[in-house]
Amino acid sequence: MGAVREKLFLAAHAACHDKVYRYFRRRSEGASTAEDLTAEVFRIAWEKCCQDQELSVLMVFGIARNVLRNHNRSNARSTNLAQQLERQRIHPLGMGEDAVGEAMERLRPLEREVLLLTYWDGFTSAEVSELLHISASAVRMRLHRARKELSHLLGTDYVAKDVSNEQ
Amino acid sequence: MSNEKKSAVERLAAADPALAVTQEDLARSRGKSLAVMQTDAVQLAVGGSVEQFHRQPPVRRFRVIGGVGLVAAAAAVVAGVFASSLNPQQLQQPVPGATQSAAVPESDSSGPSQPPEIVGAKAATGAAEIVVGGNGNKAAVSTDEGVNLIMDALITGTLGLNSGGCFAGIHPDGTSGGLVFPFGTKVTATGVILPDGTPVNLGDNYAFGGGGSPGHVDLGECSPVGTPFLVQSWDGLVSK
Numbered sequence: 255m256g257a258v259r260e261k262l263f264l265a266a267h268a269a270c271h272d273k274v275y276r277y278f279r280r281r282s283e284g285a286s287t288a289e290d291l292t293a294e295v296f297r298i299a300w301e302k303c304c305q306d307q308e309l310s311v312l313m314v315f316g317i318a319r320n321v322l323r324n325h326n327r328s329n330a331r332s333t334n335l336a337q338q339l340e341r342q343r344i345h346p347l348g349m350g351e352d353a354v355g356e357a358m359e360r361l362r363p364l365e366r367e368v369l370l371l372t373y374w375d376g377f378t379s380a381e382v383s384e385l386l387h388i389s390a391s392a393v394r395m396r397l398h399r400a401r402k403e404l405s406h407l408l409g410t411d412y413v414a415k416d417v418s419n420e421q
Numbered sequence: 422m423s424n425e426k427k428s429a430v431e432r433l434a435a436a437d438p439a440l441a442v443t444q445e446d447l448a449r450s451r452g453k454s455l456a457v458m459q460t461d462a463v464q465l466a467v468g469g470s471v472e473q474f475h476r477q478p479p480v481r482r483f484r485v486i487g488g489v490g491l492v493a494a495a496a497a498v499v500a501g502v503f504a505s506s507l508n509p510q511q512l513q514q515p516v517p518g519a520t521q522s523a524a525v526p527e528s529d530s531s532g533p534s535q536p537p538e539i540v541g542a543k544a545a546t547g548a549a550e551i552v553v554g555g556n557g558n559k560a561a562v563s564t565d566e567g568v569n570l571i572m573d574a575l576i577t578g579t580l581g582l583n584s585g586g587c588f589a590g591i592h593p594d595g596t597s598g599g600l601v602f603p604f605g606t607k608v609t610a611t612g613v614i615l616p617d618g619t620p621v622n623l624g625d626n627y628a629f630g631g632g633g634s635p636g637h638v639d640l641g642e643c644s645p646v647g648t649p650f651l652v653q654s655w656d657g658l659v660s661k
Contacts, residue, residue, distance in 0.1 A: 260458065263458060267451075267454065267455065271447075271450070271451055271454060272447055275442065275446070275447060275450045276439035276442055279438055279439045279441075279442055279446075280437065280438050280439050285446055288450070289446075289449065289450045289453055292450050292453070292454050293450070293453045293454045293456070293457065295454070296454035296455070296457050297454075297457040300457045300458060353432075354432050354433055354435075354436040355436065358433075369433070373430060373433050373434055373437075374433075374434075374437050374439065401429065401430065404429045404433065405428075405429040408428070408429045408432060409429070
């Protein structure tokens with residue numbers, strides 16, 4: 255019983271840990287927060303393994319999404335609006351490249367999430383569809399819109415730079 | 422347009438914060454997340470785990486209790502009818518004696534035992550008088566006799582005279598604090614003699630046990646400001 259539980263947990267851990275950690279690094283404040291959130295995901299996974307439940311990558315990411323949502327909710331409660339705005343101004347989405355970060359901020363939240371899950375986390379449309387509980391065609395449509403919008407936003411940025419260079 | 426899209430996606434990929442993740446970061450996080458295997462923490466809900474709660478079969482206790490209640494009510498009605506048909510004298514019960522209630526404790530003996538009552542304890546009330554000794558020096562002495570509840574504070578200082586000619590504690594910064602000596606203290610020209618015969622003279626360093634004098638007794642020139650310290654223990658605490 256204990257051995258089965260350990261085996262299930264270690265399999266899920268080996269398959270998902272690095273992806274989950276990177277998932278949190280992309281969406282939270284820093285390395286220590288990402289570590290804490292990852293540990294919380296695997297604590298829940300360890301409990302689930304108690305019921306001899308096999309954990310797929312998507313199940314672990316489902317847990318991760320819930321953990322991140324809770325984390326963001328408690329952050330929003332404890333941090334006042336001014337501090338949040340300040341933090342977002344300084345570190346938009348934790349990204350280094352400001353133009354991309356600003357463009358991402360201007361996308362709709364669900365479209366942004368589809369984009370990030372696809373291009374950063376490397377999920378297929380079918381996996382994103384299962385993770386977000388929306389149809390695959392909706393994922394494709396949102397991805398198309400998000401890409402278009404991002405291109406537009408970044409393209410505008412480029413044009414503005416070219417114009418300024420020409421002057 | 423396709424070039425623009427490609428460029429946007431490439432820039433998006435290049436802006437991935439996870440590119441900064443090192444193997445050390447991953448190793449540290451792996452260790453931390455594997456540590457959960459050492460625990461058997463289970464999320465608990467009131468009355469048991471969530472899992473147990475959901476697996477619990479439906480409770481039919483209330484139905485059974487309701488049935489028993491109905492039977493009991495019917496029995497009570499039948500008994501009442503039967504009793505009303507009897508001679509009233511047959512129903513008379515012996516009246517308990519007036520002293521019986523005093524003999525029988527009111528609380529149920531099967532209940533939790535009451536804490537033992539503290540008897541014979543006497544705390545200080547703060548009552549004191551000013552005693553004048555030789556040379557006209559004065560000291561505030563407690564009039565509480567037989568106090569056996571001792572406070573735990575400690576005060577240190579040097580015995581001196583305050584501006585009112587009263588024996589008081591002189592602190593290192595030069596200020597003075599009122600002292601109330603225990604009941605039975607004698608006042609001499611050079612200091613006080615505590616009830617067990619321990620002398621404390623002017624200039625002696627002391628470390629007295631006790632606490633702030635309770636109550637608001639006016640000690641006049643012996644404690645012009647603040648709450649005086651009531652001395653209650655002093656064994657081995659006086660030095661020249």
